[in-house]
Amino acid sequence: MMKLKAKLILTVGVAVLVGVLGQLSVSAASFTTNPQIVRTKTAVNLYRNAARTKKVKAIKKGTFLKIADVVQRNGKITALETNHKQYLTANQSFVAKTAGYQNPKKYYQVHYQQIKPYGKVGYTVKRGFEGIKTWYIMRKMGTFAGYDKYNQATYQAVKAFQRRHHLEVTGNVNEATWLKMGFTKHAWTATDSYVAPLKAFAWQGRQAHINAMIHQATRYMGNPYLVGSSSSPKYGTDCSGLVMQALYAGGISPVPVSAIHHAYPGNEWNSRNLWASKKLKHVAYRHRQRGDLIFYYQPGTHVIWHVAIYLGANRVIESWPPRIMVQPIRNGQRSNVAGVARVFN
Template sequence: MFHKSVIGAASLALAAACGLSLITTPAAAKSDYYTTNPQIIRTKKTVVYYKNAARTQKAQTIKADHYAKISKVVTPKGKAPVLKTNTGKYVTANKAFVAKTAGYQNPKRYYQVNYHQIKPYGKVGYTVKRNYEGIKTWKIMRRLGTANGYNKYNQATYNAVKAFQRKHGLKVTGNVNEKTWVKLGFSKSSFKSIDSYVAPLGAHAWNGRSAHIEAMIKQAYKYKGNPYLVGSSSKPSYGTDCSGLVMQALYAGGINPAPISAIHHAYPGNEWNSRNLWASKKFKHVAYRNRQRGDLVFYYQPGTRTIWHVALYLGHNRVIESWPPRIMVQPIKNGQRSDVAGIARVFN
């Protein structure tokens, strides 16, 4: 076994390049290592994860720009400090290879990733009026027998509500407030819970880009098979329309595109939030040939330059989307919509 005094500079350099340490006195290079818990780290270079603090049992090789939550710093006797991750693996504490960070984040010019639950944007418990859409409208029309396959609060629904209010001694407005909602037989709590639903965050600050993409896709799949419902963006127990599905997927990934919101999506004219998402400067637009899993695919209405649809790209030329009659997985192009306007990248 060689004494450290006869180890050449080249050997030391080789060891350092692998995130290893041949020093026997850690204090000699203490400033090069994290000695207090950095909480979250990002790998700056390729590193090795180990099964033990002594780093004799290799677990896996991790590439640059990987994020990890650190549970504690461990300094084995006679060796350099290592970081124990929340998964029980160990990685070098060498600052040349890992960096303390607040967590995964988009560049500042794009939508920032939230790590606290996103709150509803808009009035929770809004009164439903003419030309409103969404889940509450859908439920009202079905209850009053005015459903016509398109859940828009039309004149027939307005007249039916007025007749219902007269019959039950309510103020006759033709609009459905909480009192009328409850009298229609719906629960009081649902008047607000339908509006207030925001998909829970599906990724943490110590997860990287791929985890955030998977959080979006996982949320979208919760709606699969549910009906296409215009202006709708609420719980997975209901249907959505195309942008309503995408908004809940964005929420799950930690992206809040306010003032575009799930609540406002039911307001008159907001069924075309696909256009507002497309127009946002806070997404990075990339060439179609560079599309990646987790990107948003926007479509033109045939024969026009008008955005009329958005879907979530799954890779392998497949998307998950809400398109009549239901939420489903489809080819990126098909006989119903094939004129792709462009690709927006959510996570960069």
């Protein structure tokens, strides 16, 4: 009996030891194929050479890296090579394969393919429409007085123009009327379809996405405030139009809010739709961070009427009459902060 117990204990002990060694072996395994993107589990070093003897710098836990190759020497894996030709450990105890940076599922997801226009490209412009095409039409008809909303005067001027040029008299500007006004076929669709190019990648982290968003917004600096506008940086925008194009650059498509629909009647206040979206994380004002959206309410009504992008140091970039500019987070024109929404979490 004693021998049987001893044998059983020995057998169990060996099994446990084998299991432990197996776990150690798995936990210490190195990548054998290219993981494409990794995220560091702890602080690790980057090196200039695959032998990892010439240190470049240390990178912190949670850093994303694009991997170009798995480096082997004499049949042994020595390192992962990044897309910047730097090297780090291939040990899975320190780095994990990942799909890349992403928001939690309940928030707007980060896109890594160019965002497509959402809505009808080449829409007919009618009464109540705003935006860049309306701005062009009103200036052509001589009815623009600083506010680009397709009003009754513009409607009547377009009808008169159509009669003179033997076009169907509708008072609306379709492609045929647009071309007769002297504008190009390219402008008819390009004005609608502009979506800021993606400027951040899956293997970059939160700060890179914030930088992409802010960089796009700064491209509009000095352009005029134009209601209902959200197009190329060669034009002006309004407050939410500026934010939408900045979001696109960071990889966020806040549908059903879109740059195209922004010119449609009833979409003037997309700042309110963004504020109401459950896909943005609302945080306390005291916890505001660079890249957050700052929402403002109208004095007296407490209705949302403005949104800006927080730059840090109590400054925002915004579109507010008369232009797109950097301003203090509170000033004499709009100081009633409704709250803060975080885009990248």
